[in-house]
Amino acid sequence: MSNNKKTLEICFTIFITLMVVAAFITALTYDFVSARAPLVILVPLLILTGFQLKKGLKEAHGVDVMGDLKKTLSFQNKEFNGIASFFGWMIFLLILIFVTGHYVGMAVFIFFLMNLVAEEKLSLSLIVCVVVTLVIYMLFEHLFNIELYRGLIYRIWMGYGF
Numbered sequence: 001m002s003n004n005k006k007t008l009e010i011c012f013t014i015f016i017t018l019m020v021v022a023a024f025i026t027a028l029t030y031d032f033v034s035a036r037a038p039l040v041i042l043v044p045l046l047i048l049t050g051f052q053l054k055k056g057l058k059e060a061h062g063v064d065v066m067g068d069l070k071k072t073l074s075f076q077n078k079e080f081n082g083i084a085s086f087f088g089w090m091i092f093l094l095i096l097i098f099v100t101g102h103y104v105g106m107a108v109f110i111f112f113l114m115n116l117v118a119e120e121k122l123s124l125s126l127i128v129c130v131v132v133t134l135v136i137y138m139l140f141e142h143l144f145n146i147e148l149y150r151g152l153i154y155r156i157w158m159g160y161g162f
Helices: 003-027 032-059 065-076 078-100 102-117 122-143 152-157
Strands: none
Touching: 003 032, 003 065, 003 078, 065 078, 078 102, 078 152, 102 122
């Protein structure tokens, strides 16, 4: 693997690890019933990202990671631009979920990805976003009996505040 790819791999692993840590800390604030599924998923994921980061740093011995980062942050690296785009979409998803809740956030995210990024037809984008959101709703709310986060707008509307 080239030096630049190793730098990108380390940056990507750090980003994913930070997202997992943020999700883990957030899940700790949930009621026990609601926190079960996220914690069962996040604990092994946190361990795996830790191992991957350790492996990446070990393999990067002798690689000028900071020098590669300075070159990459000028947005002249096509691979990095793809990763930066992915980071942007993940941050967009997190903001959507925080503001509108899981169901609305996922539906909007799926629609934008399919319609704008993948350039699928409007009808297919709408069908997929509605079906996937309904399946997730049925699984969590009815099968697992887990209430997902409803969003900041819902909390304010219901009088719970921030």
